[in-house]
Amino acid sequence: EAQVTQNPRYLITVTGKKLTVTCSQNMNHEYMSWYRQDPGLGLRQIYYSMNVEVTDKGDVPEGYKVSRKEKRNFPLILESPSPNQTSLYFCASSLQGLDTQYFGPGTRLTVL
Amino acid sequence: QQQVKQSPQSLIVQKGGIPIINCAYENTAFDYFPWYQQFPGKGPALLIAIRPDVSEKKEGRFTISFNKSAKQFSLHIMDSQPGDSATYFCAARKGSNYKLTFGKGTLLTVNP
Numbered sequence: 001e002a003q004v005t006q007n008p009r010y011l012i013t014v015t016g017k018k019l020t021v022t023c024s025q026n027m028n029h030e031y032m033s034w035y036r037q038d039p040g041l042g043l044r045q046i047y048y049s050m051n052v053e054v055t056d057k058g059d060v061p062e063g064y065k066v067s068r069k070e071k072r073n074f075p076l077i078l079e080s081p082s083p084n085q086t087s088l089y090f091c092a093s094s095l096q097g098l099d100t101q102y103f104g105p106g107t108r109l110t111v112l
Numbered sequence: 113q114q115q116v117k118q119s120p121q122s123l124i125v126q127k128g129g130i131p132i133i134n135c136a137y138e139n140t141a142f143d144y145f146p147w148y149q150q151f152p153g154k155g156p157a158l159l160i161a162i163r164p165d166v167s168e169k170k171e172g173r174f175t176i177s178f179n180k181s182a183k184q185f186s187l188h189i190m191d192s193q194p195g196d197s198a199t200y201f202c203a204a205r206k207g208s209n210y211k212l213t214f215g216k217g218t219l220l221t222v223n224p
Contacts, residue, residue, distance in 0.1 A: 004155070031210060042118075042201060042216035043156070050210065058211060090155050100146075101212065103155030 002027045004104035006091050012110045013081055021076045021107050023091030031094045032074040033058070033101065034066065036087040043090070049074055081111040115139055116204050118215025125192055126223050133187045133218045135202035140183070142204040146212070147176065147187050150199045159200070160187070192222045 004025045013019055023032065033048040035058075045058030049068040063085055065077040074093075078085060088108050092101040117136045125131045135145075146161035162169045162176040162185065169176045173190040189196055202215040 033210075040121075040216060043214040045211055048210060092155075100158045100161075103148075103157065105153075105155050 002102075004091055004093055004102055006089075006104040006107050008107060009105065010108050012112065014112050015082055016080050019078050019081060019109075021078075021089060021091075021109070023074045023076065023104060024072050025074075025091075025093040025102075026072065027093065027095070027102070028071065029093035029102075030071070030096050031099070031101075032068065033092045034064070034074070034076045035090045035092065036060065037090060037106075038087050046076070046089075081109075083111050085109065086111050115213045116202060116215045118202050118218060120218060121216070122219040122221070124221045124223065127193060129192050129222070131189050131192055131196075131220055131222070133200055133202070133220070134184065135186065135204075135215050136182075136184045137204050138183065139204070139206060141206040142213075144205040145176070145178065145185050146203050146205075147174075148201040148203065148214075150201065150217075152198075156201060189220075192220075194222045194224050196220065197222050 007022045030051045034046040035043045037043050044060045046064050047066040049055040088106050090106050091104040094101045119134050123131050147159045148156035149159040150156040160171045160174050162178050164180050175188040178185045199217045199219050201217045203212045205212050
């Protein structure tokens with residue numbers, strides 16, 4: 001089944017404790033992206049990647065890192081999480097940048 | 113600066129009604145306007161999309177109306193059903209820039 005998977009789906013952590021949210025797609029998509037969704041703010045793009053080893057900042061990149069060493073994986077790294085990073089995170093992918101984006105199921109992160 | 117303004121924030125209709133969700137944009141370089149549907153606990157999924165060379169696009173019960181001169185586009189749901197209850201996001205993208213800019217979302221409730 002073609003899908004975007006994210007792990008973990010739920011995470012509660014404490015300020016400053018490094019964490020990684022994984023994203024994987026099995027559709028051989030070139031383009032991958034991370035969004036955060038907050039009430040009243042909609043979806044905001046954090047980072048995106050047009051292909052392996054090619055990444056760029058979205059609208060709200062501060063406090064996040066990404067890497068794209070393999071085509072199928074695009075992990076989101078929070079080196080020192082803070083409470084304002086408490087949010088619902090979505091990974092998305094598309095065949096190429098201008099194609100339909102397929103979203104993962106989301107990761108709900110709480111930073112205490 | 114909010115590039116895509118979506119209204120209303122929430123909408124309640126009776127079964128069979130025709131909810132209308134509106135979006136307005138500022139950037140005339142936008143040339144692709146998708147709508148995403150999101151059910152609770154799920155990631156957004158593409159519902160329907162339009163390009164500015166057409167004024168209307170229909171897929172099943174869902175219709176996008178596009179007014180290029182007013183820089184507005186809207187989603188109409190004909191014969192709405194309780195199963196249409198979800199959050200709807202409009203978005204916009206320009207040219208070869210892969211970034212999608214989302215509206216803040218509309219929570220639609222269709223009562224039986």
